[in-house]
Amino acid sequence: MHGILLFAHGARDPAWARPFESIADAMRSAAPEQPVALAYLELMQPDIGSAAADLMAAGCDSITVVPLFLGAGGHVRRDLPQRLDELVRQYPGVRFDATPAIGETPQIVHAIATAALQLVNAP
Amino acid sequence: MHGILLFAHGARDPAWARPFESIADAMRSAAPEQPVALAYLELMQPDIGSAAADLMAAGCDSITVVPLFLGAGGHVRRDLPQRLDELVRQYPGVRFDATPAIGETPQIVHAIATAALQLVNAP
Numbered sequence: 001m002h003g004i005l006l007f008a009h010g011a012r013d014p015a016w017a018r019p020f021e022s023i024a025d026a027m028r029s030a031a032p033e034q035p036v037a038l039a040y041l042e043l044m045q046p047d048i049g050s051a052a053a054d055l056m057a058a059g060c061d062s063i064t065v066v067p068l069f070l071g072a073g074g075h076v077r078r079d080l081p082q083r084l085d086e087l088v089r090q091y092p093g094v095r096f097d098a099t100p101a102i103g104e105t106p107q108i109v110h111a112i113a114t115a116a117l118q119l120v121n122a123p
Numbered sequence: 124m125h126g127i128l129l130f131a132h133g134a135r136d137p138a139w140a141r142p143f144e145s146i147a148d149a150m151r152s153a154a155p156e157q158p159v160a161l162a163y164l165e166l167m168q169p170d171i172g173s174a175a176a177d178l179m180a181a182g183c184d185s186i187t188v189v190p191l192f193l194g195a196g197g198h199v200r201r202d203l204p205q206r207l208d209e210l211v212r213q214y215p216g217v218r219f220d221a222t223p224a225i226g227e228t229p230q231i232v233h234a235i236a237t238a239a240l241q242l243v244n245a246p
Binding site for chain 2: 002004006008009011012013015016018019020022023026027031064066068069070071072073074077099100101102103104105107108109110111112114116117118119120121
């Protein structure tokens with residue numbers, strides 16, 4: 001089974017996590033057969049290792065990490081690959097890969113541009 | 124004239140800024156009559172004060188800040204209001220306001236959930 005691990009930054013304020021939890025919920029509603037876990041780089045739990053373990057416990061032998069970052073800086077280009085390398089070493093029977101940062105996909109650039117104009121110019 | 128000030132976090136890696144520049148470009152294409160500036164909280168230039176001055180120099184007497192953050196933590200709830208207060212004091216003839224963080228809008232939650240499933244399950 002192929003699981004999805006959403007990887008977000010984390011913050012001190014618990015309210016920060018709400019959109020990320022909503023994204024995970026929307027994905028579970030749209031694809032109920034596909035396990036979706038949410039993990040944080042720092043300041044929030046679970047971390048990526050715990051979330052990966054949850055997906056494996058749910059039967060996943062393949063896990064794709066989706067970085068929920070708008071821009072791809074050190075967290076996506078350096079921290080995430082380090083953590084993925086650790087997981088690959090720890091769980092040789094599971095296939096891990098990662099997509100680009102979600103903000104780098106053209107449809108998200110377009111969606112944000114559209115939503116920003118709507119927010120600003122709403123009556 | 125009503126200007127839009129996109130407010131992003133900033134990062135050490137210049138490549139981090141690409142999606143934000145693409146968002147600003149997409150908005151300028153969609154609404155060529157509306158000035159759009161992009162500013163960063165830290166690590167990148169311009170800062171919010173310089174970007175606001177650019178919008179005013181372009182004739183804006185009203186500026187709406189759109190926080191390009193997925194979650195609203197301390198940067199959106201504390202740092203941004205402090206900077207807006209400074210701008211309001213510095214430029215009493217200009218109206219400033221701010222929208223919620225872009226990631227908190229339902230259409231962006233939906234767009235990210237859809238894009239994430241497409242990225243993971245693309246052939």
